[in-house]
Amino acid sequence: MSDKLKAAAPFILVTVFLDMLSIGVIIPVLPRLIEDFVGSISSAGLWTGIFGSAWGTAQFIFSPIQGGLSDSIGRRPVVLFSNFGTGVDFLFMALAPGLWWLLVGRIISGMTSASISTAYAYMSDVTPPEKRAGVFGMMGAAFGIGFVVGPSLGGVLGEFGHHVPFLVDHGWEDRLPFFFAACLSLLNFVYGFFVLPESLPKDKRKPFSMRTSNPLGAFQFLAKSSQVLRLSVMYLMMMFAQSVFPTTTVLYCAYRFGWGPFEVGLMLAVVGVCSAIVQAGLTGIIAKKIGERKAMYLGLFCGMIAFIGYGLAPSWEWFVATIPIGALWGLATPNIQALMSSKVDPKEQGTLQGANMSLSAMSTVFAPILFGVTLSAVTHPGVAKWLSGSAFWVAALFMVFSLLLAAGVKQSLKVERPADGGAAH
Numbered sequence: 001m002s003d004k005l006k007a008a009a010p011f012i013l014v015t016v017f018l019d020m021l022s023i024g025v026i027i028p029v030l031p032r033l034i035e036d037f038v039g040s041i042s043s044a045g046l047w048t049g050i051f052g053s054a055w056g057t058a059q060f061i062f063s064p065i066q067g068g069l070s071d072s073i074g075r076r077p078v079v080l081f082s083n084f085g086t087g088v089d090f091l092f093m094a095l096a097p098g099l100w101w102l103l104v105g106r107i108i109s110g111m112t113s114a115s116i117s118t119a120y121a122y123m124s125d126v127t128p129p130e131k132r133a134g135v136f137g138m139m140g141a142a143f144g145i146g147f148v149v150g151p152s153l154g155g156v157l158g159e160f161g162h163h164v165p166f167l168v169d170h171g172w173e174d175r176l177p178f179f180f181a182a183c184l185s186l187l188n189f190v191y192g193f194f195v196l197p198e199s200l201p202k203d204k205r206k207p208f209s210m211r212t213s214n215p216l217g218a219f220q221f222l223a224k225s226s227q228v229l230r231l232s233v234m235y236l237m238m239m240f241a242q243s244v245f246p247t248t249t250v251l252y253c254a255y256r257f258g259w260g261p262f263e264v265g266l267m268l269a270v271v272g273v274c275s276a277i278v279q280a281g282l283t284g285i286i287a288k289k290i291g292e293r294k295a296m297y298l299g300l301f302c303g304m305i306a307f308i309g310y311g312l313a314p315s316w317e318w319f320v321a322t323i324p325i326g327a328l329w330g331l332a333t334p335n336i337q338a339l340m341s342s343k344v345d346p347k348e349q350g351t352l353q354g355a356n357m358s359l360s361a362m363s364t365v366f367a368p369i370l371f372g373v374t375l376s377a378v379t380h381p382g383v384a385k386w387l388s389g390s391a392f393w394v395a396a397l398f399m400v401f402s403l404l405l406a407a408g409v410k411q412s413l414k415v416e417r418p419a420d421g422g423a424a425h
Contacts, residue, residue: 011195013138015192018184019086026181034048052364055107056365057107058361060361063117072206075200079118079122080189090181091179092105118350121349121353134287134288136334137278137282141279141280148268157176161174218351225343231340232355232359239360244391247371248391267319282331283334292338300402302326307326310389337356
């Protein structure tokens with residue numbers, strides 16, 4: 001790998017961080033902006049759910065398209081176009097005069113932020129297979145830190161906007177986080193335009209095909225290899241399980257421990273720090289020492305134990321003490337991704353990562369319903385309070401199923417091809 005490509009790797013990490021930061025920074029103010037348009041909290045609650053599903057659906061559809069495009073025209077134009085499009089879109093939403101304008105902007109945001117799949121493909125291009133677990137761990141840390149810092153910063157900016165005369169005069173006091181997110185994305189585009197080289201040589205590209213660059217085609221691509229299919233199902237289960245946190249944690253901790261926003265925010269900060277330590281610092285070391293397969297097992301097992309512990313926690317001290325165990329769950333995802341990428345041809349890394357992101361997006365559409373219904377069912381008057389953690393136990397079941405599937409995963413760190421030249425098995 002050239003020194004220029006090595007220097008580009010930090011840019012990709014920054015891109016992932018800023019993507020998540022810009023997504024997270026609008027979380028505290030988007031529901032309030034929706035409420036301004038619809039006029040009531042009850043209507044805003046419904047429309048906030050619609051906005052979330054619309055964003056997830058756009059990710060579900062466009063992640064494999066972006067992945068396929070990056071395999072065809074290269075990673076650089078897809079990453080840069082996404083940064084530029086995301087910046088313009090946040091500006092579009094900041095100036096939204098009505099609800100439908102804002103909804104269209106949110107859908108476009110789901111389309112453009114799908115470039116995370118291309119970022120993972122870029123890192124696969126520039127990293128040898130045996131080091132990908134550590135690199136994917138770093139990307140997971142950038143992803144997590146951005147998403148933890150984003151909402152906190154968005155809350156501060158949302159409050160500060162009420163003290164800026166220009167924003168108040170135009171009725172934009174809740175829109176400062178959107179302007180901020182737009183600036184971040186556009187500055188990242190300008191920076192990347194000058195420093196980001198192409199990582200995929202022309203002789204390793206393949207023609208774009210809608211047959212594989214759509215959700216159904218992406219799943220068919222994954223199914224061509226029994227090993228990749230097994231790993232992708234595990235990845236989907238993990239993404240479903242992970243959705244228990246944004247869906248239920250705030251309400252669960254308020255119901256079980258009497259926590260308010262400050263306590264929940266502090267707890268999420270601790271989760272973010274612990275996760276960053278594991279993914280950025282320990283993943284590569286552990287994977288090198290015991291191998292991707294065993295590291296994946298360890299992560300899945302710790303995730304299962306942590307979800308059971310969160311659900312059983314009789315006190316907030318128990319809940320917090322479980323966080324370091326839960327952080328070790330972060331070993332699983334980068335090692336699953338490393339094993340998958342090692343079993344796919346370099347020409348298909350974008351297609352693979354696009355399919356993965358499409359799976360992740362599918363979980364954001366359906367998993368909140370599962371966990372929300374579960375939490376609702378166990379928090380009615382008359383239901384024993386210790387059952388209120390049932391949503392976490394459902395998440396633990398996903399970890400059990402993943403562990404069972406993990407038994408058939410092979411350690412191989414090379415692309416295995418059958419005699420007919422088809423996909424790896």
